[in-house]
Amino acid sequence: xxxxxxxxxxxxxxxxxxxxxxxxxxxxxxxxxxxxxxxxxxxxxxxxxxxxxxxxxxxxxxxxxxxxxxxxxxxxxxxxxxxxxxxxxxxxxxxxxxxxxxxxxxxxxxxxxxxxxxxxxxxxx
Amino acid sequence: xxxxxxxxxxxxxxxxxxxxxxxxxxxxxxxxxxxxxxxxxxxxxxxxxxxxxxxxxxxxxxxxxxxxxxxxxxxxxxxxxxxxxxxxxxxxxxxxxxxxxxxxxxxxxxxxxxxxxxxxxxxxxxxxxxxxxxxxxxxxxxxxxxxxxxxxxxxxxxxxxxxxxxxxxxxxxxxxxxxxxxxxxxxxxxxxxxxxxxxxxxxxxxxxxxxxxxxxxxxxxxxxxxxxxxxxxxxxxxxxxxxxxxxxxxxxxxxxxxxxxxxxxxxxxxxxxxxxxxxxxxxxxxxxxxxxxxxxxxxxxxxxxxxxxxxxxxxxxxxxxxxxxxxxxxxxxxxxxxxxxxxxxxxxxxxxxxxxxxxxxxxxxxxxxxxxxxxxxxxxxxxxxxxxxxxxxxxxxxxxxxxxxxxxxxxxxxxxxxxxxxxxxxxxxxxxxxxxxxxxxxxxxxxxxxxxxxxxxxxxxxxxxxxxxxxxxxxxxxxxxxxxxxxxxxxxxxxxxxxxxxxxxxxxxxxxxxxxxxxxxxxxxxxxxxxxxxxxxxxxxxxxxxxxxxxxxxxxxxxxxxxxxxxxxxxxxxxxxxxxxxxxxxxxxxxxxxxxxx
Numbered sequence: 159x160x161x162x163x164x165x166x167x168x169x170x171x172x173x174x175x176x177x178x179x180x181x182x183x184x185x186x187x188x189x190x191x192x193x194x195x196x197x198x199x200x201x202x203x204x205x206x207x208x209x210x211x212x213x214x215x216x217x218x219x220x221x222x223x224x225x226x227x228x229x230x231x232x233x234x235x236x237x238x239x240x241x242x243x244x245x246x247x248x249x250x251x252x253x254x255x256x257x258x259x260x261x262x263x264x265x266x267x268x269x270x271x272x273x274x275x276x277x278x279x280x281x282x283x
Numbered sequence: 284x285x286x287x288x289x290x291x292x293x294x295x296x297x298x299x300x301x302x303x304x305x306x307x308x309x310x311x312x313x314x315x316x317x318x319x320x321x322x323x324x325x326x327x328x329x330x331x332x333x334x335x336x337x338x339x340x341x342x343x344x345x346x347x348x349x350x351x352x353x354x355x356x357x358x359x360x361x362x363x364x365x366x367x368x369x370x371x372x373x374x375x376x377x378x379x380x381x382x383x384x385x386x387x388x389x390x391x392x393x394x395x396x397x398x399x400x401x402x403x404x405x406x407x408x409x410x411x412x413x414x415x416x417x418x419x420x421x422x423x424x425x426x427x428x429x430x431x432x433x434x435x436x437x438x439x440x441x442x443x444x445x446x447x448x449x450x451x452x453x454x455x456x457x458x459x460x461x462x463x464x465x466x467x468x469x470x471x472x473x474x475x476x477x478x479x480x481x482x483x484x485x486x487x488x489x490x491x492x493x494x495x496x497x498x499x500x501x502x503x504x505x506x507x508x509x510x511x512x513x514x515x516x517x518x519x520x521x522x523x524x525x526x527x528x529x530x531x532x533x534x535x536x537x538x539x540x541x542x543x544x545x546x547x548x549x550x551x552x553x554x555x556x557x558x559x560x561x562x563x564x565x566x567x568x569x570x571x572x573x574x575x576x577x578x579x580x581x582x583x584x585x586x587x588x589x590x591x592x593x594x595x596x597x598x599x600x601x602x603x604x605x606x607x608x609x610x611x612x613x614x615x616x617x618x619x620x621x622x623x624x625x626x627x628x629x630x631x632x633x634x635x636x637x638x639x640x641x642x643x644x645x646x647x648x649x650x651x652x653x654x655x656x657x658x659x660x661x662x663x664x665x666x667x668x669x670x671x672x673x674x675x676x677x678x679x680x681x682x683x684x685x686x687x688x689x690x691x692x693x694x695x696x697x698x699x700x701x702x703x704x705x706x707x708x709x710x711x712x713x714x715x716x717x718x719x720x721x722x723x724x725x726x727x728x729x730x731x732x733x734x735x736x737x738x739x740x741x742x743x744x745x746x747x748x749x750x751x752x753x754x755x756x757x758x759x760x761x762x763x764x765x766x767x768x769x770x771x772x773x774x775x776x777x778x779x780x781x782x783x784x785x786x787x788x789x790x791x792x793x794x795x796x797x798x799x800x801x802x803x804x805x806x807x808x809x810x811x812x813x814x815x816x817x818x819x820x821x822x823x824x825x826x827x828x829x830x831x832x833x834x835x836x837x838x839x840x841x842x843x844x845x846x847x848x849x850x851x852x853x854x855x856x857x858x859x860x861x862x863x864x865x866x867x868x869x870x871x872x873x874x875x876x877x878x879x880x881x
Contacts, residue, residue: 212544230555238424249432252428
């Protein structure tokens with residue numbers, strides 16, 4: 159995973175991580191509309207945003223263009239696999255996917271600071 | 284006259300800053316006004332011309348101002364965010380129109396899809412041998428996942444705003460495509476707006492096609508943005524192609540490991556398509572094949588890979604489908620396909636025929652202007668072979684299979700983004716004059732004026748009435764499992780639950796519905812208990828599409844009422860229900876009143 163180097167990158171990972179975190183909390187949300195919104199934002203954007211964020215060299219504009227389609231493709235494929243393998247546990251699947259995306263976002267976000275420290279050390283050497 | 288910038292934004296001209304504030308604010312205010320007016324519109328005004336008579340003047344004013352403001356800002360070189368705001372305003376207004384005018388979400392097919400989703404939510408499986416769509420369960424499984432994970436009761440709440448959400452999602456890959464393929468900024472943005480104004484095909488609803496179209500756009504955007512060669516690749520047509528003066532924006536640079544990652548992404552996207560839709564992977568294979576043929580694809584193995592994935596899934600994952608539909612899969616004669624796609628569809632009432640003519644005119648006009656765009660590129664020696672390949676790539680689809688009479692519609696759908704971009708090119712050449720903006724704005728206003736009729740002209744039989752929903756809910760509550768539900772035409776918001784619990788029968792096309800006794804004879808052959816559901820939507824379908832007389836459904840209702848075997852258990856202006864059982868029984872609880880006279 160290449161470290162985020164610009165403010166856009168940091169913002170990208172922060173939003174993707176937040177959306178994934180909210181998806182993890184879905185069962186705790188009180189209102190049905192909020193639960194639906196949290197799930198849809200994750201399924202239609204955040205999962206794909208995490209994946210395209212991992213592709214090296216893409217601009218933020220390009221990521222923004224690819225994130226919804228990637229998200230949808232992942233959900234179509236993942237949900238079909240759950241069905242075809244007789245493993246239909248949608249809540250567990252969503253939880254696992256959201257946790258993975260959230261952890262990846264946190265790792266990418268944190269690597270920005272690790273990368274910054276490395277650069278400072280190199281310069282001081 | 285000024286030379287157009289190669290793609291970047293021009294600095295704002297005199298007064299530009301004020302215009303960039305005032306015009307968007309005015310558009311936002313007008314959109315808000317139009318949405319309020321739509322909420323107050325009279326649903327009952329919908330007639331043979333569809334939604335048009337019910338639409339308030341505010342909608343047309345807001346759309347017109349948004350289109351004019353869009354072109355003023357485009358002329359002044361306004362930032363992309365403002366142009367996006369205008370494009371979104373236009374499709375929001377059109378998508379919100381039926382959502383706010385009607386009490387119930389529109390389109391019976393979308394309601395049926397909630398039944399497929401319900402099957403997965405409740406049982407965790409798809410039904411075998413039930414419906415061809417179940418063989419491509421991706422969309423239904425994804426929707427079931429969303430419903431289950433959010434704890435919702437069913438998917439009905441997703442129906443109303445699905446068109447707007449889908450159009451919103453299309454915008455991002457569409458902009459990427461436009462940026463990759465069209466150098467001129469004005470042509471690019473005009474093309475994007477034209478896509479939304481030309482999309483009357485009506486696949487943006489709660490269904491597989493609407494969602495997988497997003498994936499389709501994304502795959503094509505990746506292929507043309509990062510896997511397009513700088514020069515013509517060797518292809519069987521390369522000697523011919525070398526004589527064409529082509530020129531395209533360069534692909535975006537990406538390091539090798541980034542390209543490999545994108546390659547993996549393309550495979551995942553294609554797999555997502557393959558498990559979710561029957562036709563879209565074929566369209567993608569055809570378009571990528573066309574790119575390859577014209578030497579505009581670096582990923583030479585992609586069409587073969589996509590074909591293998593699709594073939595593999597059909598062979599092993601969709602056996603239920605191909606065992607029963609072998610003849611359709613291997614195709615049909617072109618005459619049959621054209622008859623199913625055009626001849627059989629251009630029929631019905633005078634109003635319906637007018638709507639069909641408007642649709643043909645809109646499509647013909649847009650694609651003709653796209654052809655002018657190609658000619659302009661030829662004259663200016665900068666033909667975009669990629670756009671041409673993508674615009675014509677899916678033309679063979681109707682020759683391969685009629686797709687239930689919808690293949691031509693799908694060709695329009697798959698070609699539309701590229702035709703729209705070429706149409707944008709038709710207005711803006713290598714030199715720039717302000718009258719080009721005026722011409723483009725006029726053309727867009729013309730399409731916007733035709734849009735309500737072209738897109739929502741069928742609303743009399745595509746809308747869902749509250750009385751119809753109430754009758755079907757009462758049926759579900761009251762009818763014993765195993766009953767037969769019968770309708771005259773299939774545009775009914777039923778099958779939203781318990782798909783296997785009942786036999787759902789739409790009388791066959793060969794039953795003469797203008798003859799009530801022929802209908803009674805057909806009903807006699809069905810196993811009891813039989814619940815006959817007659818709705819206003821069916822009456823409208825018969826009038827508008829089948830060209831039946833005004834009273835055709837009333838005549839059937841009267842004939843059923845006169846039959847001693849049938850008991851009328853519901854009688855409202857929007858729905859009537861008759862039941863025939865082994866022996867006369869009192870009406871089931873939950874349904875309205877005993878048999879009434881007249």
